[in-house]
Each structure stands twice: as C-alpha cells, then as structure tokens.
Amino acid sequence: MIPAAFWLIALPFGAAPVVYFFRRVGVGAIVAAVVALFSAWLALRLPVGLGWRILGRPAELGPLSQISLVLLFTTTALLFLISSATVPFIAGVRKKVIDADVLTGAGRTFYPLSLGSLGFLVAASLAQHLGITAILVGMAGIFAVFIIQGSRLESIRAAQRFLILISLSLPLFLLVSWRIDVYQLSGLRPLPRSLQETALLAGIGFALWLAVVPFHGWVTATTAEASPISATFILVVFPIVAFLTLSQMLIKTPWLVQSSQLVWGMVLAGLVTASLGGFLTAFQRGFSGLMGYSALYDLGCTLIIFGLGGPTAILMGFAALTMRALALTLITASVSALRLQGTADDAFAQMAGAARPMPLAAAGLLGGGLTLAGAPLTIGFVLRWHLLQNLAGFEASGAILLALAGLGVVIGYLRGFRALLPTPADKRPGPQFQEPLLIAVFIVVLGGVCLVLGLFPDMLLAPLRELIGGMSLPI
Amino acid sequence: MPTLPELLRQLGFISQEAALLALFITATIILLIRDWRASILALLGQYIVAGLILSRLVRPDIAAVKLMIGTFICLILFLAVRQVTIAFPVVSLPDDYDLPSRSLFVNYWRVISIKVLPALLGQDRHRGLPPTGYIFRFLAALLMMLVATTMSRTIPLSSLSFNIATAVYWLALAGLVILTLNEDPLKAGLGLFTVFTGFDLFYTTLEPSLLLTGLWGTANLLVALALSYLIIAKGATPGEEL
Numbered sequence: 043m044i045p046a047a048f049w050l051i052a053l054p055f056g057a058a059p060v061v062y063f064f065r066r067v068g069v070g071a072i073v074a075a076v077v078a079l080f081s082a083w084l085a086l087r088l089p090v091g092l093g094w095r096i097l098g099r100p101a102e103l104g105p106l107s108q109i110s111l112v113l114l115f116t117t118t119a120l121l122f123l124i125s126s127a128t129v130p131f132i133a134g135v136r137k138k139v140i141d142a143d144v145l146t147g148a149g150r151t152f153y154p155l156s157l158g159s160l161g162f163l164v165a166a167s168l169a170q171h172l173g174i175t176a177i178l179v180g181m182a183g184i185f186a187v188f189i190i191q192g193s194r195l196e197s198i199r200a201a202q203r204f205l206i207l208i209s210l211s212l213p214l215f216l217l218v219s220w221r222i223d224v225y226q227l228s229g230l231r232p233l234p235r236s237l238q239e240t241a242l243l244a245g246i247g248f249a250l251w252l253a254v255v256p257f258h259g260w261v262t263a264t265t266a267e268a269s270p271i272s273a274t275f276i277l278v279v280f281p282i283v284a285f286l287t288l289s290q291m292l293i294k295t296p297w298l299v300q301s302s303q304l305v306w307g308m309v310l311a312g313l314v315t316a317s318l319g320g321f322l323t324a325f326q327r328g329f330s331g332l333m334g335y336s337a338l339y340d341l342g343c344t345l346i347i348f349g350l351g352g353p354t355a356i357l358m359g360f361a362a363l364t365m366r367a368l369a370l371t372l373i374t375a376s377v378s379a380l381r382l383q384g385t386a387d388d389a390f391a392q393m394a395g396a397a398r399p400m401p402l403a404a405a406g407l408l409g410g411g412l413t414l415a416g417a418p419l420t421i422g423f424v425l426r427w428h429l430l431q432n433l434a435g436f437e438a439s440g441a442i443l444l445a446l447a448g449l450g451v452v453i454g455y456l457r458g459f460r461a462l463l464p465t466p467a468d469k470r471p472g473p474q475f476q477e478p479l480l481i482a483v484f485i486v487v488l489g490g491v492c493l494v495l496g497l498f499p500d501m502l503l504a505p506l507r508e509l510i511g512g513m514s515l516p517i
Numbered sequence: 518m519p520t521l522p523e524l525l526r527q528l529g530f531i532s533q534e535a536a537l538l539a540l541f542i543t544a545t546i547i548l549l550i551r552d553w554r555a556s557i558l559a560l561l562g563q564y565i566v567a568g569l570i571l572s573r574l575v576r577p578d579i580a581a582v583k584l585m586i587g588t589f590i591c592l593i594l595f596l597a598v599r600q601v602t603i604a605f606p607v608v609s610l611p612d613d614y615d616l617p618s619r620s621l622f623v624n625y626w627r628v629i630s631i632k633v634l635p636a637l638l639g640q641d642r643h644r645g646l647p648p649t650g651y652i653f654r655f656l657a658a659l660l661m662m663l664v665a666t667t668m669s670r671t672i673p674l675s676s677l678s679f680n681i682a683t684a685v686y687w688l689a690l691a692g693l694v695i696l697t698l699n700e701d702p703l704k705a706g707l708g709l710f711t712v713f714t715g716f717d718l719f720y721t722t723l724e725p726s727l728l729l730t731g732l733w734g735t736a737n738l739l740v741a742l743a744l745s746y747l748i749i750a751k752g753a754t755p756g757e758e759l
Contacts, residue, residue, distance in 0.1 A: 098728055177732045184736075187743040191750055198747045202702055205747070209709055209740050213716040216733065220723055 045094040046084075047103040047168060050111060053081050054161040062154035071126030074153040075119045078160070082115035099171040105509050107167045109360050110286040114167070117278050117367045118160055120484070122153060124375050125271045127480035128382065152189060156275055159185035163283050170294075172222060175287050176215030179251070179280070183208035186276055190268045200263035204276070207250050207260050214247035222295055232297065241301035244291065245308075251284040252345060254311040255318050258338055265334030270381070273330070274374040277337045278367045281344070285363060288348060289356060289515065296516035299351075305517055308349030309433075313440050316342025320415075320447025323454035329377050329388040329407070332458050333370070336414045336451045340366050343416075343429055343444070350432050351517025356510055358428055361502055365421050365495075369413040372488040376406035379477040379485070380462070390461035397462035400477050404462040406485035411455025413492045415448045421495035421502065520581075528569055533680040539566045540684050544691035545658045547707045548698075549651060553598045560707050561591040563688075567714050570681060574722045579730065583717060586734045590710060590741040597745030598703055601752030649698055657698070661690040676722055688715025702751055706744040713737060 057077040064070035085108055093102045103111075162182035166175045183204065191201040221240045225232050232240065248254075253261040265273045292299060299305060319338030326332045344362045348355055380403050381388060383396050397404035409420070416426025426448060434441035477485065495502050519527065543566065546559035564587025571580035665687035674682040688711050695708030717733075724730060 173726075173729050174732070177729075177736050180736050181739060184739045184743045188746065191747065195750055198702060198751050199700075201743075201750075202700075202705060202747055205740065205743050206696060206705060206709055209736075210712065212733075212736060213713070213720065216716075216720060216724070216729065219729075220720070 045092065046088050047092070047094065047101070050081055050085055050088075050103075051096075051161055051165045051168070053077055053084075054157040054164065058154040058157040058161070061157060062151070065150040065153060068126055070150075070153050071122050074157055075122035075126065077157065078115045078119035078122060081164075082112050082119065085111035085115060096165060096169050096174070099169060099174050101168045102170055103168060104290075105511055105513060106286055106289055106356070106360070109506065109509055110167050110282050110363075111164060113282055113360075113364060113367055114160060114163060114279050117371060118156060118275065120371050120488075121271050121275055121374065122156070124371070124378060124481065124484055125152065127478055127484070128378050150193075152192070152269075152272060152275075155185055155189045159183075159189065160279070163279055166283055167286055170290070171219065172287070172291060173216050173219030176212055176219065176247070179283055179287070180208055180212045182283075183280070186280070189272050190264055190276060192269065192272060194267070197267055200260065200267040203263050204260040207257055211247045211250035214243045214250070218244045218247065222291075225295075225297075237297070237301050238303060241298055241304040241307075244298065245304055245311075248284065248288055249311060251287075252281060252341055253315070253338060254342075254345070255315045258315065258318070261338050261341070262331070262334040265330045265337070266328075270330070270333065270374045270377040273333065274370045277333075278370055281341055281366070282363050285344065285348065285359060289359070292348075292515050292517065293513065299516050305349060305351070309346055309436065309440070312342045312345030312347075312349055313433075313443065314342070315339075315345065317443050317447045318342075320444075320450040322450070324450035324457070326454050326458075327390055329380070329390075329393070329458060332411065332454050333373055333377065336411060336454065337366075337370060339447055339451050340369075340414050342447075343426065346433060346444070347425075347429055348515065349517070350429075350436055351515045352432065353514045354428075355515045355517065356513055357503065357507055358425060360510070361421075361506055362425050362429075364502060364506070365413060365425055365492075368488060368492055368495075369410045369422065371410075372406050372413070372485065372492065373410035375481055375484045375488065376403040376410060379403035379481045380407070382475055382478070390458060394461055395464040397459075398464040399475060402482050402485045403477050404459060406489050407462070408455055408459040409489045409492055411458070412452060413496075415451035415455065417452060419496050420492050421499060422492075423496055424499040523577075529573070531569060533570070533678065536566050536570050537680045537684050537687075540687060541662060544688060544695075544711055545655075547704075547711060548654050548658050548691060548695050551704075553602075553703055554595075556704065556707055557591050557595050557598070560594075560710060561588065563711065563714055564588065564591070567688075567718055570684065570718060571721055574677075574681070579721065579727075582730075582734065583721065586737055587710075587714070589738060593738070593741040593745050594703065594706060594748070597748040598752075601749055604752070654698065657694050658691065661694055662687060665690055674719055677719065681718060685715045685719045688712065688718070702744055702747040706741070706748075709740065709744075710737070 054077065057073060061070045061074045061077075064073060085103075088103055088108070090103050090105050090108050093100055095101060159182045162178045162185065166178035166182065169175045169178060186208075187201045187205045190204055191198060218240055221232075221236070221243075250257050253259075261277065264276050268276070316339050319335045319340075319342055323332055323335040323339060326335060340362070344359060344366070347359045347362055377388060379400055380393055380396050383393065383400070413420040413422040416422040430441045430445060433444060476482075540563060543559040543563040547556050547563075550556055550559070564584055568580045568584030568587070571583055574580075665683050668686045669679055669682035673679070674685060677685065692708045692710070692712030692715060695711060696705055697708075699705050699708065720733070721730065
C-alpha cells in the first residue's frame with residue numbers, strides 16, 4: 043500500500059508537467075499555487091511518526107519534517123501567487139514597455155521547476171538517511187540552477203556558484219553518512235580522532251549549505267542576479283531543509299555533539315556570518331543587496347540558535363525559520379511591486395521617489411527588513427531577544443557584536459526606505475503605477491502577520507511547541 | 518568482442534605507480550591547458566585511469582559503470598561547448614581594427630596575436646582570458662602534488678594503498694585549485710569533476726550500497742547537464758532564447 047506521506051512527494055512532481063504545459067498562461071501559476079497549498083494542508087493533516095521506506099531506506103514524517111514541509115509548501119504557494127499577481131499587471135498595462143521576465147524575472151519555467159525542486163526537497167525532508175538526504179538536496183539544487191538562471195544571458199555567476207557549492211557538499215555528506223552507518227552498525231563508540239574528523243566533515247558540509255562565511259557567495263550572488271521571487275524561493279527553502287537535516291542528525295547521533303569543536307564551530311560560524319551580513323547590509327546601494335545580506339544575517343542568527351542548543355533550541359530555531367519565510371516573502375512582494383515602476387535595476391537611486399505611488403510596497407519593504415533585523419513590535423524582536431540573552435550567557439562580546447549587526451540591518455533598510463521617499467525635486471519621468479491590488483493585499487496581510495505575531499508571539503510559538511513536543515537538541 | 522569489465526581486466530599490467538603518474542598528467546593538463554578539446558579529453562583520460570584503478574579495488578562491473586558515467590559526462594560537456602562554438606564561432610576582430618593603416622608585418626602580427634594564438638590556447642570569447650599565467654598554474658600543480666604526497670603519508674586513507682591515497686588527495690586538491698582559478702563554467706566544471714573523481718576512488722571502495730553508488734552517479738550526470746546549460750547560457754547572445 044502506498045503510504046500517505048508519499049503523496050507529498052508525488053504531488054509536486056506530478057503537477058510539474060501540467061504546470062509546464064500551462065506555463066504561458068496564468069493558469070499554470072494558479073495550479074502550482076493550489077498544489078502547493080493543498081500539499082501544505084496535507085502535510086499538516088497526516089499522522090506523524092509512521093515509518094516507511096524511500097528507495098529502500100527508512101523514511102518518516104516526523105514532527106520536524108511536518109513543520110518544515112508546511113513551511114516549504116506555504117512559502118512556495120505564496121511566491122507563486124505573488125508572481126502570478128504581477129504578471130497580468132505587466133501583460134495588461136505595460137505589455138510593450140517591459141518584458142515581464144525582466145521585472146518579475148522568474149521566467150515562465152519558474153513554476154514547474156520550483157515544483158520539481160520542491161519534490162526533491164520534500165523527499166529529502168522525509169528521508170532518514172543522511173546520504174540519501176544529501177543527494178536529494180543536491181538534485182533539488184540542480185533544478186534550482188535553472189530557476190536562478192531563468193532566461194537571463196548576462197551572467198551565470200549566481201547559478202554557477204550555487205551549483206558548485208551545493209555539489210561540493212555532496213562528497214562530504216556521503217562520507218559523514220558512511221561513518222555514521224559504520225558506527226551504528228558496529229555499535230562501537232567512535233574514537234576521539236574519528237569523531238573530530240566526522241564533525242569536521244559535517245561542519246564543512248553544513249557550512250556550504252548554510253552559506254557560512256566564506257561560502258556565502260551564492261546567497262549574495264543569487265539575490266543580485268536572480269529575480270526577487272526566485273531568490274526568495276532559494277533563500278527560504280534550502281535553509282529550511284538544511285536546518286531540518288542538521289537537527290535530525292544531531293538528535294539521532296548525539297555522540298557527534300561530544301565534539302566540542304562542532305558546537306563551538308556552529309556558534310562561531312553563525313556569529314561571523316551574522317556579523318558580516320549585518321554590517322554589510324548597512325552599506326548596500328540596492329534592494330537586492332539589502333535582501334541578500336540581511337538574509338545572510340538571519341541565517342547566521344539561526345545557526346547560533348541551533349549551536350547554543352538548550353531545551354528551546356528547536357522551538358526557537360523553527361520559529362526563526364518561519365519568521366525568515368514571512369519576512370523574505372514580504373520583502374519580495376514589496377520589491378516585486380517596486381520594480382513594476384519600470385526599472386530592471388533596483389538600485390536606490392533608480393527607485394527614488396517610488397514611495398509616492400507605492401506607499402504600501404515601501405512600508406512592506408521596511409517592515410520585512412525590520413522583522414529580519416529583530417526590531418521591536420515585530421516577531422523578529424522576540425526571537426532575537428531570546429537569542430541575545432542566550433548568547434550573552436555563552437559569550438557576552440558575541441551578543442554585543444550580534445546586536446550591532448542587527449543595527450546594521452536596521453540602518454540598511456532605513457536607508458533604502460529613505461531613498462524611496464519622494465523629495466521636492468523628485469520628478470520621475472513617465473507614468474507612475476500603484477501596486478497591483480493582489481500584491482497590495484499580500485503586503486498588508488504579511489505585514490500584519492509580522493506585527494500581530496510580534497505583539498502576540500504565542501500565536502506562533504504555541505502551535506510550534508505542540509507540534510515539536512518534547513524534542514530537543516542534545517547540546 | 519570483450520566486455521568493458523574484461524577490457525579493464527586486460528589492462529591489469531598497468532601498475533599503480535603508472536596510473537598515479539597518468540592522473541598527475543591529466544589533472545595538470547586540465548589545470549594548464551585552455552583548449553576545451555584537450556581539457557575534456559584529459560578528463561576522459563582521468564575517468565579511464567580511475568576506472569582502471571577501481572576495477573582492482575571493487576567489482577569490475579561497478580568500475581565499468583563509473584567509467585561509462587564519466588564518458589557520458591565528457592560527452593555532455595563536449596556537446597555543450599560544441600553547440601556554443603558552432604553557433605558562435607567567434608574570435609571576432611575589434612570594431613576599430615584598422616588593417617590598411619598598418620604596415621604588413623604589424624598587420625600579420627596582430628592577426629596572429631588576436632586570432633591564431635587565442636584559438637590555439639582556447640582563449641576565445643566564450644572562455645575569456647585566464648586570470649593567472651601558465652607558470653603560476655604549473656607551480657600550483659607542483660605544490661599540490663607535494664601536498665598530496667605529504668597528506669597521504671600523514672593522513673592515510675583506510676583500506677587504500679599509498680599510491681591510491683595520493684591519487685585521491687591529488688585529484689581533490691587539483692580539482693579545488695582548478696575551481697578556484699577559473700570562472701568559466703567549463704573549466705570550473707572540469708575542476709568539480711576532478712574533485713568528484715578523487716572522491717569516487719575513495720568512496721566506491723568504502724560504500725557497499727549500490728543504491729548510494731547509483732544515486733551518486735545520477736547526481737554526477739545531472740551536475741553535468743546543469744553545467745552544460747550554463748555553458749550554453751554563457752555562450753549565447755541576447756537574441757537567443759534559453
């Protein structure tokens with residue numbers, strides 16, 4: 043009998059050819075969004091803990107996989123809807139002025155390719171064998187290369203970096219997986235040297251997946267070159283699966299945590315990544331740069347949460363991933379709307395005065411950025427405050443550095459918002475357009491969710507706590 | 518007609534030292550030479566030598582499958598670059614190239630330096646100029662050989678002899694150097710596959726699971742397909758549609 047969780051893999055793969063067939067009309071995006079939303083609902087409804095086999099290896103829809111899959115599917119559905127909301131606007135109003143692919147940038151193949159990539163990521167989330175998970179993530183990454191590149195011919199830097207870094211991680215994970223298998227089959231405790239080697243290999247592998255400095259090139263290049271929607275897809279879905287794999291690996295192989303270097307390495311790597319991302323966000327001159335470096339800052343913060351461990355690490359880590367998905371989707375909706383002003387370049391100077399016709403998009407951009415930074419009144423504040431408290435107990439100077447990096451993110455987004463404000467001398471040439479209605483609705487809803495969750499964080503934390511149960515990292 | 522495993526077995530007279538030397542040469546060619554045909558041929562040679570080594574360490578049919586995957590990868594890359602060079606056989610002269618105003622000698626020299634030499638060295642517009650000189654890359658190759666030899670003594674790989682451990686380290690290090698020194702998708706891809714070949718020499722002897730071996734081979738082929746897409750995207754002009 044086919045296990046119910048199998049449909050979570052089959053649905054995206056099955057829908058991809060249908061969506062590809064309808065890619066030139068709006069129906070394709072709607073079908074893709076409906077499939078993703080239905081899959082999210084299905085993932086939430088399926089019973090957890092039932093084991094089955096995928097390619098002959100154990101697979102299971104555990105509590106963490108369930109949360110991850112709901113996040114993956116919901117974010118993807120939102121991105122499909124945002125993309126579909128901008129295309130009719132361009133096609134209807136400005137058909138002869140701007141190529142839709144340049145502005146939304148996602149290209150017609152974004153929907154089927156994203157579904158294909160999602161299918162592999164779902165399979166990776168369900169697989170309980172690290173080697174299989176790594177290869178499936180690698181295959182999803184190969185699909186993502188086409189998503190990042192889209193139909194652009196100017197540069198292949200982002201897609202190439204992503205492909206190479208994701209591919210280089212595969213041998214490392216396969217070696218770690220082999221070592222884990224050997225230890226588990228023999229039942230012997232690994233020798234200290236062997237433990238350190240395994241931790242080192244796993245550490246480098248996760249550093250490649252999580253864009254830890256100096257392997258962060260693919261994050262910033264992706265936001266710089268790919269469309270905001272494609273970039274957000276990559277920046278949200280891959281880290282979710284990476285953190286899920288990291289959590290599952292640490293829970294299943296608690297002896298790995300005996301390597302003090304691994305725990306120290308996670309905190310240090312997270313701190314360096316967050317600091318670099320935060321400080322460089324303050325100096326960006328374009329919205330894609332803001333998005334890339336602030337996403338890097340957020341990745342570093344989440345890595346520190348997992349590295350510090352404790353009984354609430356999983357809860358706060360997955361809450362941070364939810365916040366990341368919310369904030370980046372809000373920023374994407376806002377930037378996608380702003381780009382409809384007619385410039386493919388999203389430099390501050392090019393967008394000057396855009397807040398006058400598009401006040402909601404400007405506010406959404408600021409709201410998303412402040413949420414990532416952890417500003418008060420947003421859901422980001424609750425999570426960052428908790429992180430800073432924990433980090434201060436571990437290393438006080440690290441907490442100060444992280445707070446300053448967060449300030450850098452705030453400064454960066456305030457600079458971007460200021461650039462959007464109209465000035466007395468502002469005379470933008472040509473017609474000015476308001477946000478498409480659907481995009482405006484998305485911005486208001488997503489911004490509202492960030493604020494409401496900031497005021498009432500238990501609305502997010504309580505259901506997550508219920509799903510996670512008593513699971514905790516052995517750190 | 519002998520099968521591929523039988524063919525690999527017949528090549529058993531080639532010693533491990535000779536195979537290691539061959540791998541030193543093939544990866545150095547990929548690192549040094551800019552010509553795409555020579556580079557892809559060197560990668561193919563690398564896969565053949567790696568298959569030969571593997572045929573003595575694991576089941577010959579697995580080694581044969583690895584060799585076939587390598588051949589397919591080379592074929593995919595070859596077709597991609599060929600597609601670009603046929604569609605755009607360019608080493609075009611600059612717009613301001615003004616033949617009549619120069620002396621005959623200067624004109625010949627400019628034609629040779631702009632058209633002939635770059636074509637020989639593979640410095641066409643699809644791959645651009647190398648960021649480092651030949652001497653630098655050769656010295657880097659020598660340094661990596663030294664490091665690989667040292668590493669195989671200080672950090673021996675379980676179940677592998679000194680020569681094969683050196684080959685594993687050499688291929689991984691040389692591949693990483695190629696990746697670091699090249700932005701071009703073909704050269705970067707060749708570097709990536711050099712790393713993968715080194716990893717294969719080690720991993721195939723360790724992992725008994727055919728499923729993982731098969732999935733790893735599939736991932737290799739998919740990486741080659743994605744790289745070929747990027748090679749074509751880089752070589753195409755704005756009028757093209759991907």
